[in-house]
Amino acid sequence: MNRGRSATGLLDSPVTAAPSVPTMARVAGVGTAVTSTSYSQRDLLDRFGITDxxxxxxxxxxxxxxxxLTIPPAGPDGQPVPEIQGELLAKHKRIAVDMGARALQESLKNAGLDLSQIDYLCCVTTTGFLTPGLSALIIRELGIDPSCHRVDVVGMGCNAGLNALNGTAAWAVANPGKVAVMVCAEACSAAYVMDSTMRTAVVNSLFGDGAAAIVVTAPEPDQAAPEGPRILSFASHLITDAVGAMRYDWDDEQNRFSFFLDPEIPYVVGANAERVVDRLLSGAGLRRSDIAHWLVHSGGKKVIDAVRINLGLTRHDVRHTTGVLRDYGNLSSGSFLFSYERLLGERAVEPGDHGVLMTMGPGSTIETALVQW
Structure with a gap:
């Protein structure tokens, strides 16, 4: 406490420092990318000769x-040529680096920044394993400063985008004025198994290739803040009774990795959504009715419906999520950023609006974040 003497020699009143405003990370830009060829569901059924x-x-x-999707060429029998695990890993590397690099560049463009300004790069993927990871490969591909801090988040699945955003936002807060970028690149074409089982069919009916990137910064006091929302808080819930309900593991019969989705998982996720969302909101003194924008992972029709019903949301509330599912399928970790991009395109956000981001994935886990414009 500082005390000074007045002209009379008496002590002045204590000088109280103004309360400090906590530094918060802000979203400065977002970008997305997909592969070159799209297929309707009927196209895929016919291309793979599925008659069941x-x-x-x-x-x-x-x-x-x-x-x-990136499907191999047809063989003599007219069916796409089967790919062995090594070919799938090579496909993942090629597609993920290409999409990730393009999404990153788009996010920087939208933030009014360039590659030379990146100080931290976090890359997320589950559809393939690389060493060195995507971060190193994208840094080399784009000529980003090799001294850039980097981290790779591998194997966390569809929820991983928010797990990684939590760490990316924390890095930005710890390094005010610097630029952090998170990239989610999922080459789901490199994680497919082709057989006649319903287990495989559930997975093959859902996923698509896509990448999304988000630019995060915590401005210094004398810096202008970006127009994007402040990232206020995160909340997570691990459903321990359903750890094996969503998994990516080795298939001995196919001699490759494959996804597994338990048919009951939509209802498990829906039943646990209220718990984590209400915890997220109560920390800020908010109720669900205070949330203007809901950006939920496009995990599948049943998952979206289960979350919507359990949280008391309208179809309008999840319009971005259902639109992304309709046009792209499940894009795994980056899906929620495709929805965020659509929200921005509407130009419907008002200053002061709150938004909830939600992802779901293996664990089974529900991840949430609270933001405010």
Missing amino acids: PRIRSLFLNSAIERRF
């Missing part, structure tokens, strides 16, 4: 119209 009425019904009633 149960599987055809699964594809055609998925609320997905088109997905971007």
Whole structure:
């Protein structure tokens, strides 16, 4: 406490420092990218010669119209040529680096920044394993400063975008004035198994290729803040009773990795959504009715419906999520950023609006974040 003497020699009143305003990370820009070729669900059924009425019904009633995929050329029998695990890993590397680099450049463009200003790069993927990771490969591909700090988040699945954003935002807060970028690059075409089982059909009816990037910064006091929202807080919930309900593991029969989705997972996620969302909001003194924008992972029609019903949301509330599912399928970790991009395109956000970001994935885990414009 500082005390000074007045002209009379008496002590002045204590000088109280103004309360400090906590530094918060802000979203400065977002960008997305997909592969070059898209297919309707009927195109895919015909291309792979799938005639089983149960599987055809699964594809055609998925609320997905088109997905971007990278399918191998047809063999002598007219069917796409099978790919061994090594070929799939090579495909993942090629597609993920290409999409990730393009999404990153788009996010910087939208933030009014360039590659030379990146100080931290976090890359997220589950659809393939690389060493060195995507961060190193994208830094080399784009000529980013080799001294850039970097981290790779691998294997966390569809929820990983918010897990990584939590760490990226924390880095930005610890380094005011610097630029952090998170990239989610999922080459789901490199994680497919082709057989006649319903386990495989559920997965193959959902996923598409896509990458999304987000620029995060915590401005210094004398810096102008970006127009994007402040990232206020995160909340997470691990459903321990359903750890194996969503997984990516080795298939001995196919001699490759494959996804598994338990048919009950939409209802498990829905039943636990209220707990984590209410915890997220109560920390800020908010209720669900205070949230103007809901950006939920496009995990699948049943997942979206289960979350919507359990949280008391309208179809309008999740319009971006259902639109992304319709046009791209499930894009894994970057799906929620495709929804965020659509929200910005509407130009409907008002200063002071709150938004909730939500992702779901293996663990089974629900991740959430609270933002405010």
